[in-house]
Amino acid sequence: MPKRTQVSIxxxxxxGALCRLCGILARAEVNIGGMSIDxxxxxGFIRLIVDEPKKAxxxxxxxxxxxxxxxVLILDLANEPGMLQRVSAKLAEAGINIHYAYGxxxxxxxxxxxxxxxxxxxxxxxxxxxxGPA
Numbered sequence: 001m002p003k004r005t006q007v008s009i010x011x012x013x014x015x016g017a018l019c020r021l022c023g024i025l026a027r028a029e030v031n032i033g034g035m036s037i038d039x040x041x042x043x044g045f046i047r048l049i050v051d052e053p054k055k056a057x058x059x060x061x062x063x064x065x066x067x068x069x070x071x072v073l074i075l076d077l078a079n080e081p082g083m084l085q086r087v088s089a090k091l092a093e094a095g096i097n098i099h100y101a102y103g104x105x106x107x108x109x110x111x112x113x114x115x116x117x118x119x120x121x122x123x124x125x126x127x128x129x130x131x132g133p134a
Contacts, residue, residue, distance in 0.1 A: 005053035036102040
């Protein structure tokens with residue numbers, strides 16, 4: 001269960017904003033592996049999982065794109081009923097709050113990935129890998 005750096009960006013909610021952001025990363029050969037976009041009236045909040053977070057941060061700084069780097073967990077989960085309930089129960093029992101989550105599953109039953117922002121990343125890793133109290 002890898003801990004990863006997530007890059008979060010607030011962009012103006014207008015045509016071409018996402019294209020410009022993706023262009024900055026593409027020119028630097030940074031690959032986007034996961035994305036969540038929440039829209040508001042005037043702005044969009046984008047969360048990215050990229051293959052090279054340090055490189056992404058550098059090119060975003062150079063392009064004067066404000067961003068926030070956050071440590072998240074990426075869980076590979078079986079795509080079966082109750083899997084998310086079991087994960088969230090373990091975290092709840094350990095007093096770990098899930099601030100937000102996003103992900104995808106292969107609906108043909110071959111698994112999926114879930115990105116979690118939690119209140120205590122290291123404790124969550126220990127709990128979910130079976131090294132901590134359940």
